[in-house]
Amino acid sequence: MSRVLISGTFNLLHPGHVQLIEYGASFGQVTVAINSQEYLERKYGDLAVAQEHREYILRAIKWVDDVVVFTEEHPGWLIERLRPDFYVRGPDYRSVVLPEQEYLDRAGSQLVIFPGKKIYNGSDLKHTLEVDRPKSIRS
Secondary structure, eight states, X not given: OOEEEEEEOOXXXXXXXXXXXXXXXXXXXXXXXXXXXXXXXXXXXXXXOOHHHHHHHHHHSTTEEEEEEEOSSSOHHHXXXXXXXXXXXXXXXXXXXXXXXXXHHHHTOXXXXXXXXXXXXXXXXXXXXXXXXXXXXXX
């Protein structure tokens, strides 16, 4: 069976993430690589979802076979180690040169971009949470 790698922060898991994972699973067994807690705290501050919670949620998705954590900006070393057959990214990477492309080339991995369009944006969801966060649970 083919090996598939999908990477990202998965800080605020949304339907677009699940669609990406389901699409990736159509190519083979899916490993999801997530950024470390330290990376998320630098990027999102106090809105970073704990690493163990992100792992737990991702492992609960039926198309996810494994979850691994990486500490760097991109999972280049992980691509070299896992040598996935396919590296699946979201539609927002359609016209972007990936910094991990050289690792994909060396590993013989094929880059696959999700064919749909981006509907959700984690940063927008983060902004909504900052604005709409309730002051108290009680009324």
